[in-house]
Amino acid sequence: MSQEIEITGLNKSFGQGAAAFHALSAIDLTIATGEFFTLLGPSGCGKTTLLRIIAGFEEPSTGALRINGKEVTGLGPDKRPINTVFQSYALFPHMSVAQNIGFGLKMLRKPKSEIKATVAEMLQLVRMEAMADRLPSEISGGQQQRVALARALAPRPRVLLLDEPLSALDLKLRKEMQSELKRLQTETGITFVFVTHDQEEALTMSDRIAVMSAGEILQLGPPQEIYNAPVNRFVADFIGDTNFLSLRVKAIKAGEAVLELPGGKQASARLPASISPSVGSRVTAVIRPEQAEPTPAGQGEMQAIVESATFFGTDTHLHLLLDDAQGFVLRRQNRPDQPSPAPGTNLGLTFAPGALRVLED
Amino acid sequence: MRGHGWKWLLCTPALIVLVLAASGPLLIVAVYSFLSPGNMGGVVWEFSLEAWFRVFFRRDIFEPDQVAWNTAHLQVFWRSIWLSLQTTFICAFLGFPTAWFIATRPRHTRTIWLFLITIPFWTNLLIRTFAIQEMIRNNGTINAVLIWTGVIDSPIQMMFSEFAVLLGMAYVFLPLMVLPLYAAMEKMDFSLVEAGYDLYASRLNVLWHIILPQVKPGFIAGSILVFIPAIGAYVTPRILGGGRTMMLGNLIALQFGQGRNWPLGAALALLMLVMVVGALIFYLRVVGRSDGVRRG
Amino acid sequence: MGCAVAKARFSINRLPGFGLIAVATFVMLYLPIIILVVFSFNAGVSQSHWDGFSLRWYQAAFNNSQVRDVSLRSLWLAVTAASFATILATLAALGTTRVGRFPGQTMIYALINQPLMVPEIVTGIALLIFVAAIKVQTGYTGMGYLVAAHTAFCIPFAYLPIRARLETLDHALEAAAADLYASPIQAFRYITLPLMVPGILAGFMLGFVISLDTVVITEFVKSAGQDTLPTYMLGQLRRAVTPEMNAIATLFLALSLMIVTAFFFITRTRGR
């Protein structure tokens, strides 16, 4: 697979001297052609800034940016084979849907007939044929979003940048657009760089995810890897729900730590290369709520008492108190033949080897 | 994008016209007020403080060392200020209920009322003054109606009096009071009025303690918007006041007409400018302070 | 529910006497103008005694060559000055709106708004002095002085709606145009300028009305034979006036009203 975007040692700061604000630091990133790549992170972590730098609205302070092998630093947005779907859509209010979609091609001085054909094709792609002559103010939010998408796709860019394009939509429309986006990406084969702070959206749609925080990329990998093997506490906390346990190290052997569980039993967990705790110290370990299972009291790795239960439709979250008073959330599939235990019930907990992971703080 | 030059470049054509035809000439006025008058108007290029002296004082014709207050001028200054204050008061008295009336209309009719108040604002001041003149002339509408109904036998003289000027100014400047008051009321939080009634306040209490404090900025803005053109009024006193009830604007114009004393006219014009700028500074101070209070 | 109905009937927003004063104010505001218009159709010479309907004063006004002259001059001056003012104000608005703070900005605002703050009579005599000096130097006595004076006076009025319109424009639109391969000039031509048009139109209309209304400045700047409609009327008002003046004023009013109405609609229909 060829590399579409290569970013090396990129830094971006706003302002000068002591007042300078470092929005992005030491970003290294390659995005492959045809990839659905997602930037995920909390508000203000620099996602939009990174996107704007790729699009050419902002210049990096230091570092290199190559698109399709070509250095583009200093090139304006109108000179880059990249289009953006703006967070606010930024549809031209005085142009019809068709004129909006055709704008990029017109600027590229494509022949009229070609523009017409492409616009028709795009309208069909986003299923907006019936609304070609309406003004943006005359169509709904979801339709505007589709027009913004079609407008960005019409010039057939190599890369499409999407800045939280679904954030303004309600849940149902959002789910619909998620699958539509995915379909468009597969059909067109264009590289998508997608920004969101919705972890579920990121997990379901992406080929790879970069989790960002405070201007840095903390972890980069496919959704499964990000979810199952978060590199640190922040990533584990940001993606999905997690139980954090503070456990004492009993022994260390061959990259594995033997940890003392609440209640006294022991379990071993892989140690990440970045940390080497001493025997007797405490480390942070995590278990995902759905990766532990209840057992009859007295059995399993740990013992707990049910404090409360919250019903979520498909499953129930059991809030447990472990032997050493640490809290633990257990997610349990709802089944009619297995009513969830009442508060005060004692039960045991077990988990598969590998579910328990030690994390960098 | 870094440089600011292009912004200045875009403004330059407008600035050239403004400096040549608005700001620059004001500086010349300042210079002229320190020169000596020419015989047939114009100036003689000799430095003199005489114009500024004559703004306030008068010399005896035969004994130039005898100095007295220039009571004619002082009277005009006083009349200008007093009439302007009265105008402002009348406009406030009529404008507040009017603005309130508009602000409390249902949304769709509100636009119509607002439009009705905007029309006089944009129609020629001269024509509106003319309309008032038609009303109060000796053989004008009011007198005709009064005589026809038998209330009076002979017309009442209303023109060429301070009353006529006051009436005319209140009439032409009223929209300037209503519009900012309306703007303030539109922003007002009407639930506070409800809360006031809820807490047993009477209508008067609600008006005084809840509504007035909220529309105060609009009141101040409206007062300044009326007071400033009233102080600078020229057309209305000229038509309705005649020679006996001159205002400062007419006194200035006189120096460039029959008076043939350009330096004195220039000095008087600067005096007017000082009054207006003073009113503006007062406005900015007061509004700045009330804003500060709200923020703090 | 019953409680809410009772509250609505109590009508918290009504203050006693306010409605009466307001209605009286509207009547006082419009009555003189209505009477002025009505008597422009009077068959007799009186402006207070109705002698039946006729259009004779309109005929008289149309046949009065002086009235024709000053009216045409007023219109020409208003169109010329408003056009210049609109162009200059558009450029200035582009230079001062949505660009962040820059050195000298306050001074530019002060200069642009100066004609709004300085009394017309002061500007008028200032221009009188200045123009007199130039006339002596150059001998030029054409309409240029009036055009320049009116243009300067109209700039702040034209600037206001243009700036207001520009401020509502989202920067993202121009960014989107650039993203879709438009050069800065193309982005201006296809996005910024078309979206500014309502503001520019409104600015032109305001400038036009203001120029048409300006009497004091014109009075002091004009040379012999350069009367505009307002200065002509001002001169006539000192004499005994006939309903011909009412007819002229009515036509003038109608023109202003048309423009103000159009302005009202242009500034109210946003989005397009």
Ligand SMILES: Nc1ncnc2c1ncn2[C@@H]1O[C@H](COP(=O)(O)OP(=O)(O)OP(=O)(O)O)[C@@H](O)[C@H]1O
């Ligand atoms: N032009 C600028 N000048 C100064 N600081 C800026 C500028 N643009 C962005 N920043 C700062 O850089 C940081 C990152 O901003 P950015 O818009 O990239 O965040 P984001 O991750 O997109 O957040 P969100 O999810 O809220 O959109 C923020 O703290 C922001 O305040």
Ligand SMILES: [Mg+2]
């Ligand atoms: Mg963002």
